[in-house]
Amino acid sequence: MSLRINHNTNSLNAHRNLQKANARVSKSLERLSSGMRINSAGDGAAELMASEQLRAQVASIDQAIKNSESSISMVQTAEGALAETNNTLVAMRQLALQSANEGSNDDVMLAANQTSIRSMIASIDRVAEFTQFGQKKLLDGSNGVSGMAIGEGLQYVDAATQTKSSCPEGYDVVIKAFATKASLVGDAPLTKEIIDAGEMLSITEGGKTATYVTKESDTIDAAILNFSAAAKAAGLDVHISKTEEDAIKIEHNLYGSDKTFAASSTTAGVISMEANTFQKAMKGTDLQGTVNGEAMIGKGITMTGIKGNANTEGLTVSYIPKHEVLMNMKSDIECITGADEDGNESPEIEIQEIPDGGLNVGKVKVTQNALTFQIGPSQGQSVNVALQNVAANSLSRGVVNNSGFNSLADVNVTSAEKAIDSLALIDQAIGQVIKVRADLGAFQNNTLAINVANMQVAKENMVAAESNIRDTDMAAEMAEFTRHNLIMQSSAAMLAQANQIPKKVLRLLE
Template sequence: MTLTIQNNVGALNARNNLNRSSSALNKSIERLSTGFKVNRGADGPAALVISEKQRAQIAGLKTAIANTEKAVSVVQTAEGALNEINSILIKVRSLALDSANSGVNDADAFAANQAEIDNALDTINRISSNTQFGEKSLLDGSAGVTGTASVPATVTFLKGTGDTSGGTYAVAVTTAGERANITGGTSQTTALAADEVLTVNGVSIKLNAGLSQTGVIARINEFTDQTGVVAENRSGGTRLYSKEFGADAEIEVVSDKAAATSSSGFGTTLLTDTGLNIQGTIDGVAASGKGNTLTSVSGASTGAVIRLAADTTNAALSVNGAQGNISVQNNSLVFQIGANQNQTAKIAIQSIKADSLGVAVTGTKFNSLNEVDVTSFDNAQDALKVIDAAIDELSNIRGDLGAFQANTLESIGNNMRSTLENTVNAESVIRDTDFAEEISKFTNNQILVQAGTSVLSSANQTTQSILSLLQ
């Protein structure tokens, strides 16, 4: 063995190994103190790439789960309001049934039932307008299919369905809707010569002697709530027309006085008339007409329902011809229920206003729930059909919301919780410190550092032996 003092190779070797042990010890301390075995790219490039992607997925899953829980709250808010409206409709149905029992009801009883129904419909409209989640309205139609008309004075968009696509659709009336209407066979030109009883739709109206034509019209209109009929001066004659449009609207009128210039002019023969359903197209395709409403039954506009106004020059007819366009927007509620792009679910909630329920029900003179009238036996029977349709419609909406909550939101939420658990576990395997293993490494490295320090100290003492040769 050679003895040198310029280079202490043994000390260099000991220092090199001590540095390695110290570096390994520091890494063990870092892993034990942070809980991660991958703290930087150098600790495991591939592991870092995989775990960072999984971290993003974990954060997305947590947010998506929270989103589904919020969505459930939105659906439950809407469903709770619909439940209350359903209770109101059941009460309205009971009132209609009570009016249908005409054998025991007088005019005051009919009027009381109608007043209560009107109040109930106002409440339905109020609930529809005021039900919100935060500041987002849920039942006024803004969370479903909405539409605006280019000629709002004559066209009103009532509602659409999930089948209604957004777009702009031309509206045209090919046959005007018509109200039932009857004009007196003889125009009244002088005051009534004697008391007269005019029976309109089963309601007896006493006309006192001396009434002018204007007075007669005003007297008939006092009973509009009971008869469903409006009187007007039409080209000098007294005309009666139904409040409702369509083939189910009827008028029956008879007087106890012969037609004459000094009587109401209707005569002692029973006069009857029925209305006519509107016909027209939406987006160039024939629509289903009922009263003064058109319902699209095919094409992109399927499910859209619009109401046409009365002609300004003839109240007994609806508008006719081209009526501009309707612009339809699908504003369905869209929920982000996944951790990745486009993992969404949506549901549309149509307007629950009285004007949008029980629309265009066949076999009844009323064209929506908002028009129901129970001031006579026949009206009460027609009203029951509309109310039953509204209850069915509302129940279907609640069923759709319930299915969406249970089968979409809650099921996906449960699946994401399971996915989150498994993803967290996978990320933990890649990145988290195995403390049992790391403690063993830490102890080993700690001993190596202590031993290396001691050996380095000894290696530095080996050159001391050369001094004995110099003595």
């Protein structure tokens, strides 16, 4: 063995091992004191990248949960206000029903009921105007879909969250078939001889039946009026008149293919083809057409954009041609080209025709302002909800009635006839408000609440994944710390021994 004094390789080796052990002890101390195995990129670049991405995702999930919880609070605010509107509408319906009880009401009572109705409408408008979440108004239509129609007989009814905003000029509305009413016209005229014989006229509609037996004292007009009065008293939704040839004509008051009735007469041809046999009316038809060139599904006088339409999905419009409006305004016993009830000759009504390519009846403008809720941790994870305008002039639009009411704001109960029509509008408004409440409830429970629960589970799993990557296994790390600490102490002792080796050369020099 050679002995050297200029270079002590044993000392260098012991020193290197001591430094290595010291570095390992320091790293163990860092991990034990911080609780994290990855404290810097040097501890594992790939693991640091994965853990930092998970940390960002967890923070985003936390915010998504807060967003959903805040959204739930907003939805509850809107739904609570709508519940009050619902209660007000129920009270309005009671008043309208009372006003329809013509036999026990006088003008003073009807006027008092109308005053109450106006007050309730004002309350509905206040709820729509003043319901807020923070500074955001919820039920005034500013956070929903709004629209307007341009064209005689054309009306905007409703739109969905999926409906796209139109260009400033609006969507073209093209009608390919008008809505019609179920109808039945007798083949034979109602003559005075038939009336004097005691003709029994019967009609059934909506599960209700009305019957009138003519009297010798009846004129043709009186017989028609009495038959019509019997149908009205029984609650049938039909209109009875006569043609120029004195044939009985019966029409359903509502448009569409799902409205029907049947009628009979004791003389064949007066109403029914066979004596004493109920004959079904000719079915009505639904409105057909396109909006923005996209297909629509008709129901009565309305048509709605089908699912999958690029721009008009859920958009609903209504249309009644001018000739239908004029015919609806005629009296119960007036035919299309006959005289009115005062005996004045009525002008002939020009029937509007549809060309082969369809009839362009106007435009409908749509503005989409649906609320967007960011309920997920990433882009594209949002949902839209439209809050309908529940002001009185926005509810019950497009309801066919004989009083000329265009919306709930027009409701009037100063006569039994108007009260009956008001009931139809109030029922429509109740249905609309209930639908909005149901949609909000479904959104709260099926979207927001489920999203919160899902995000909480996702957060738990991601935190566990980050912990597996980044956190220190304290038991294993303590064992490593003890081992490296012992090695460091041993290395220090061996370094001291290695430093003593060169001194042995001095003994050779003595």
